[in-house]
Amino acid sequence: xxxxxxxxxxxxxxxxxxxxxxxxxxxxxxxxxxxxxxxxxxxxxxxxxxxxxxxxxxxxxxxxxxxxxxxxxxxxxxxxxxxxxxxxxxxxxxxxxxxxxxxxxxxxxxxxxxxxxxxxxxxxxxxxxxxxxxxxxxxxxxxxxxxxxxxxxxxxxxxxxxxxxxxxxxxxxxxxxxxxxxxxxxxxxxxxxxxxxxxxxxxxxxxxxxxxxxxxxxxxxxxxxxxxxxxxxxxxxxxxxxxxxxxxxxxxxxxxxxxxxxxxxxxxxxxxxxxxxxxxxxxxxxxxxxxxxxxxxxxxxxxxxxxxxxxxxxxxxxxxxxxxxxxxxxxxxxxxxxxxxxxxxxxxxxxxxxxxxxxxxxxxxxxxxxxxxxxxxxxxxxxxxxxxxxxxxxxxxxxxxx
Amino acid sequence: xxxxxxxxxxxxxxxxxxxxxxxxxxxxxxxxxxxxxxxxxxxxxxxxxxxxxxxxxxxxxxxxxxxxxxxxxxxxxxxxxxxxxx
Numbered sequence: 453x454x455x456x457x458x459x460x461x462x463x464x465x466x467x468x469x470x471x472x473x474x475x476x477x478x479x480x481x482x483x484x485x486x487x488x489x490x491x492x493x494x495x496x497x498x499x500x501x502x503x504x505x506x507x508x509x510x511x512x513x514x515x516x517x518x519x520x521x522x523x524x525x526x527x528x529x530x531x532x533x534x535x536x537x538x539x540x541x542x543x544x545x546x547x548x549x550x551x552x553x554x555x556x557x558x559x560x561x562x563x564x565x566x567x568x569x570x571x572x573x574x575x576x577x578x579x580x581x582x583x584x585x586x587x588x589x590x591x592x593x594x595x596x597x598x599x600x601x602x603x604x605x606x607x608x609x610x611x612x613x614x615x616x617x618x619x620x621x622x623x624x625x626x627x628x629x630x631x632x633x634x635x636x637x638x639x640x641x642x643x644x645x646x647x648x649x650x651x652x653x654x655x656x657x658x659x660x661x662x663x664x665x666x667x668x669x670x671x672x673x674x675x676x677x678x679x680x681x682x683x684x685x686x687x688x689x690x691x692x693x694x695x696x697x698x699x700x701x702x703x704x705x706x707x708x709x710x711x712x713x714x715x716x717x718x719x720x721x722x723x724x725x726x727x728x729x730x731x732x733x734x735x736x737x738x739x740x741x742x743x744x745x746x747x748x749x750x751x752x753x754x755x756x757x758x759x760x761x762x763x764x765x766x767x768x769x770x771x772x773x774x775x776x777x778x779x780x781x782x783x784x785x786x787x788x789x790x791x792x793x794x795x796x797x798x799x800x801x802x803x804x805x806x807x808x809x810x811x812x813x814x815x816x817x818x819x820x821x822x823x824x825x826x827x828x829x830x831x832x833x834x835x836x837x838x839x840x841x842x843x844x845x846x847x848x849x850x851x852x853x854x
Numbered sequence: 855x856x857x858x859x860x861x862x863x864x865x866x867x868x869x870x871x872x873x874x875x876x877x878x879x880x881x882x883x884x885x886x887x888x889x890x891x892x893x894x895x896x897x898x899x900x901x902x903x904x905x906x907x908x909x910x911x912x913x914x915x916x917x918x919x920x921x922x923x924x925x926x927x928x929x930x931x932x933x934x935x936x937x938x939x940x
Contacts, residue, residue, distance in 0.1 A: 516870075519894065579900055582893035 455688035456628045457854065458699040458797065460541070462534025464527050465679030465781045465791050466502035470534050474791070475798050477780065478806035479827045484781050485664060485675050492647045498659040501645050502677030502782025520583055521596065522561030527680035527787075528593035528641035529600060536601055539684040540696060541635060543602045550633050552605035553594045554624045555682075556616030556640030558786030559649065561588030566646040593641050597682075605633050614746070616640055617681065617789030618839035618847035622705040624685050625849070634687050639790035641680035650676065656715070658750050664783070666747035666776035666808050667754050667822040669815035674748040677782025681790025700800045701852045703834070704733025710844025717753055717840050722746075722760035725846035729836060730764070733850040738768045741832035742799040744792045745822075746840045747776020747808065748783055755817040757838065762820070773830065775808040775823040789839040793849065796835040800853040805830050857935055860902055861928050868895045878925040885924075892921065905934045 463470065466484025467477035477484070484502040493499055509518060509526050521529070543551055564587040568580045586592060591609040598607045606627065610620040617640030624638035644650075653659055653676060660673035691698055706728025710721035730737060746757055754776075762769045777795045784791055795806040804827050811824035837849045855863075859873070866873040869885040876885065882892055889911060896907050907930075908918045920926040 520890075579897070579906075582897050583890070586890075 453629050454631050456625050456685055456702045457688045457691050458683050458702060459686045459691050459696040460535035460537070460539030460684030461681070461699060461794060461797060462531035462538070463679065463681045463791055463794060464504055464530045465681070465784065466504055466677050467781050469507070469530070471794060474794055475802070478777060478795060478798060479804050481807045481809045481826055482780060483809055484677065488645065488650065490645065490647060496647070496650050497654050498650055498661055500661065500675055501650065502675060503645055504679055520587060522564045522587045522592065523643035524557060524559070524561060524641045524680070525587070525593040525596050527643060527678070528555060528682060529596055531639065531641070531680040531682035532597045532601065532637060535637070535682045535684050539686070541684065547634060548602050548604050550605045551603050551635040551637070552607040552633060553597045553603055553637040554606070554608060554610060554620045555594040555597070555638065556610050556612070556618070556620035556786050556789065557590050557593060558611055558613050558616050558642060559644045560590040561592060562644045562649045563646050564588040566648045569648065597637055601637070603637060611786065612845040612847070613841035613843055614783065614785055614788055615839035615841035615845050615847045616786035618837065618849055619707060619845070621683070621685070621789065621793065621849060622707060622847055625702050625705055628685050628687050634690050636685045637682060638685055639680065639682035640784070640787040642785045642787035643678045644785055645676055645678045660749060663810045664749040664779045665810035665812060666745065666749040666779050667758070667815060667818040668811045669813040671749045671751065671754065674750055674778070675782045677778070677784045677788070679781070679784055679791060680787050681794060683790070683793065698854045700797050701854050702849065703735065703852045704729050704850040705848060706732055707845070707847045709846070712844055714844070715842050717756045718844060719756050719760045719763065721844055721846050722757060722838070722840050723763040725848040726760060726764045726836065726838065729848040729850045733834070735834050735850065737765050739834045740765070740768070740772055740836060741830060742796065742805055742835040743772060743774040744795045744835065744837045745774045745776040746838045747778055749776070749778060753840065755815070757840065758818040758820050769820060773805050773821050773823050773828065775806055777806050779809040789837060789847070793837050796837050796851050799830070799832040799835050800851060803829055803831055805832065857932050858928050861899060861931055862924065864898045864902060865895060865924060868898070876924060878923065878928070880924045882921060899931060903931065903935050905931070905938050907934065
C-alpha cells in the first residue's frame, strides 16, 4: 500500500476566502455566523447563517463561466485553485490520465434550482435558461475542476448528506493508497443558503435562531454555512520526489452505517466508525490528540458523539481535545468535512487547536475537553475528523503530523 | 431596432464580437458559437421576442428552424414574430 499525503489545501467559507484567512479566524475564535442576506429573508423563521461575504464572483469568473457555474461550483473552483497552486502540480501525460477529482456535495446547484423554480412557479414563466441542468447537477463542480486542471482519471461526486466530504476524501485516499491514482483532488462544496434551502431545514426544527453552541448545555441547534474545501491527496513518494511541501499524512479512515433511523444519530454507529479509523490507520488510542467533532450543536448529535468518543477512547477521552469548528463556520452540509479537515491540519502542522466558540455552560452529557471559546497550543501527533450524516452514514478520517 | 439588428446584437454578444463583425452570411461556426452557445442564443432570442423557436438540438438539420446562417436565423425569427403578431 502507498502512503498518502496532503500537498495542497484551499478553501472559501464564512471565515475567509482562503486557507490563511481561515486559519487566522480559527485561531482567533472568530464567528462567521450573522444575519442572512437573501431575497425573502423576512419570510424565514431562521434568519442567521454563515454566508460567504464580500464575494465578487464577477471579478473572479468571466461572463460565460458565470452562466455555467452555480455558486457551489464557484466555491469549489476557488478552493481548487488555491490547493493546486500550493501543491505546484501541473497535469499532463500519464499523471493527467490517472489523476481525478472526488468531491462531496449534498444539494447540488441549490441556488440555480431556487432561482428557476421561482421563474416557473412564482413568476409563471414557461421558459428557463438552457444551462439549468449543467449548472445544478451535483457533479458540476467536480467536472469543472477536472476541466480546468486537465484531470482525466476517475472523477465523480459523493452525496451522503453531512458526511459527503468525508466519504469523498476517504474514497480519494483509497484510490491513492491502492496505487490506482498518483494524485486525487478531493474535498467538498455546498451552497444551500438560499430561500428554499433554509426553508427546508427550518421544517426539521433543528435550527438555532441565534447561535451555534456545540456541546454547551445552552445549545439550541445547528446553523447552516456555505463554502468549499479542496485538497491535493498525493502518493508520498511522488510528493517527496518532486520536493513538495507536505501538510500532513492521511493514515486511515472508516465508514459505517447505523442502519437504524433516517435522522437520529447512533452512538454505536459513530463509535464503530471512530474505532474503525484507528484500526485502519494502525494507531493506538492514546496517540490521538485532537478530534474535529461533527458537533452540530443539536441536542442529539453532541451527546451521542461525546458518548461514542468516550466508548472508544476510555480514560484517554479525558486527555484528548475535541472541538466543533461549526460554531464558527456553520454547518456546510456536504462541504463541511472538507473545511473541518483544515482544523486538523492546523492542529498537526501549526500546533494550534481551533476552539468551540459560543460555549456557555458545561453539559454533563458532553463532559469532554471541547476547547471552549479559545484556541489552544498543543503538540498533536494524530488527529481525527468525524462526520455523522442524516441517514445514519458515518465517515471518520485519521491524519498524522509529518 | 429592427428584428435583424436585435438578433445580430444577441448573436454578437454570444460570440463576444462587435455587431459589425456579424454578417448575414456568417454561420454560427464561423462566429465561434458552439452547441451550448447555440441553445443559449435561442433562449435569449425567445426571451427578446417572446416567441417559441421550434429547435431540437438532437436533429438541427430536421428542425423547422434553419440555423445554417445568420440570414436564415433572422428570416425564421421574422416569420415567427409575424405569426405571433397576427
